[in-house]
Amino acid sequence: MERRDLLRKLIYSGGAGLLYLAGGAWLLKACARAEEPRNDLKPWQPAYAGLEAEGRLEDRIERAYRIFEKCELCPRRCGVNRRKGEAGFCRAPEKVMVYSHHPHFGEELPLVGGGGSGTIFFSNCNLRCVFCQNWPIAHEGRGQAISDAALAEMMLDLQRMGCHNINLVTPTHVMPHIINATRIALQGGLQLPLCYNTSGYERAEIVELLDGIVDIYLPDLKFMDGAEAERYNLAAAADYPAMAQEAIIEMHRQVGDLVIDKNGIALRGLMVRHLVMPNRVAGTREFVHWVANNLSANTYVNIMPQYRVEYRAFEYERIARAITAEEFVEAMEWAVEAGLTNLDQKSLIQLEIYRHRTT
Numbered sequence: 522m523e524r525r526d527l528l529r530k531l532i533y534s535g536g537a538g539l540l541y542l543a544g545g546a547w548l549l550k551a552c553a554r555a556e557e558p559r560n561d562l563k564p565w566q567p568a569y570a571g572l573e574a575e576g577r578l579e580d581r582i583e584r585a586y587r588i589f590e591k592c593e594l595c596p597r598r599c600g601v602n603r604r605k606g607e608a609g610f611c612r613a614p615e616k617v618m619v620y621s622h623h624p625h626f627g628e629e630l631p632l633v634g635g636g637g638s639g640t641i642f643f644s645n646c647n648l649r650c651v652f653c654q655n656w657p658i659a660h661e662g663r664g665q666a667i668s669d670a671a672l673a674e675m676m677l678d679l680q681r682m683g684c685h686n687i688n689l690v691t692p693t694h695v696m697p698h699i700i701n702a703t704r705i706a707l708q709g710g711l712q713l714p715l716c717y718n719t720s721g722y723e724r725a726e727i728v729e730l731l732d733g734i735v736d737i738y739l740p741d742l743k744f745m746d747g748a749e750a751e752r753y754n755l756a757a758a759a760d761y762p763a764m765a766q767e768a769i770i771e772m773h774r775q776v777g778d779l780v781i782d783k784n785g786i787a788l789r790g791l792m793v794r795h796l797v798m799p800n801r802v803a804g805t806r807e808f809v810h811w812v813a814n815n816l817s818a819n820t821y822v823n824i825m826p827q828y829r830v831e832y833r834a835f836e837y838e839r840i841a842r843a844i845t846a847e848e849f850v851e852a853m854e855w856a857v858e859a860g861l862t863n864l865d866q867k868s869l870i871q872l873e874i875y876r877h878r879t880t
């Protein structure tokens with residue numbers, strides 16, 4: 522039975538979660554068998570190590586830092602001189618700011634494994650959604666300004682703790698710091714893949730600079746409609762869907778579908794997140810068809826039910842409530858109808874729970 526048929530059967534029979542629980546990681550193993558690491562990844566090394574061996578990493582860092590002088594790192598294109606401390610929409614100062622770094626066990630299973638995902642939360646944000654769950658960090662900019670060398674030391678810390686990747690949360694506005702710190706950390710022995718965990722509000726031309734540096738891209742695709750996007754973030758980003766889609770296509774071009782090792786740990790590839798919102802605000806049906814038609818049916822997709830009324834969301838009538846069970850179930854059913862075959866394992870379990878709530 523093909524995986525697509527298997528998923529369809531599980532979702533419509535309501536057996537996804539039960540099968541997972543009863544069979545341990547059976548479903549995960551089924552996916553793992555289909556996605557053995559490619560031979561050219563053995564012995565595995567992070568992409569940036571290869572670029573450094575070719576003598577090309579330093580040039581990327583210089584090019585990235587030059588963009589700071591008239592900042593166009595993201596679609597806002599503020600044009601401020603970040604090297605002189607001028608702040609644009611994201612309000613990022615000259616130095617990189619970090620709120621926290623720690624192993625994270627709540628991320629997608631291929632990122633978490635047994636050791637956790639080595640998460641670094643960067644302060645500030647270039648999009649700033651009105652429903653942001655991390656608003657003290659993203660909107661208020663809480664955190665400490667540190668040097669790139671200190672950021673490198675955080676990466677090495679996470680590796681020493683046994684994490685499986687460096688999970689860079691909200692990295693867009695500090696990308697030059699990140700790649701410089703990565704080079705410093707490589708010299709100190711860093712061997713973990715970088716996971717670029719972004720809101721999706723990116724410029725594809727800037728993402729091109731990360732080709733050969735980032736192994737795992739973890740973008741959101743939050744909205745499919747420009748008017749909805751404009752309404753629900755402080756950037757008023759009506760261009761969010763177009764920018765995010767173009768950037769995600771570039772990410773997929775670079776790293777392809779997700780590749781995991783024999784233990785189910787992500788090595789390389791694209792993982793796309795989509796938060797289901799009340800009243801179909803996020804455009805979930807359009808999202809799943811876009812993925813199937815523009816990336817691949819085998820794209821790792823995490824359709825998330827955990828929308829909460831956070832920060833200023835209570836000021837907006839259509840998003841001032843949690844999603845209903847019916848809204849999550851229909852989202853997952855749309856994903857299968859669109860032919861997506863690599864849905865996040867936890868979302869399949871959550872589907873089982875939400876389905877019970879509808880009966």
Ligand code: SF4
Pocket residue numbers: 592593594595596597598599600601608609610611612613647693694
């Ligand atoms: S990264 Fe910040 S300063 Fe640069 S263009 Fe984007 S919002 Fe403006």
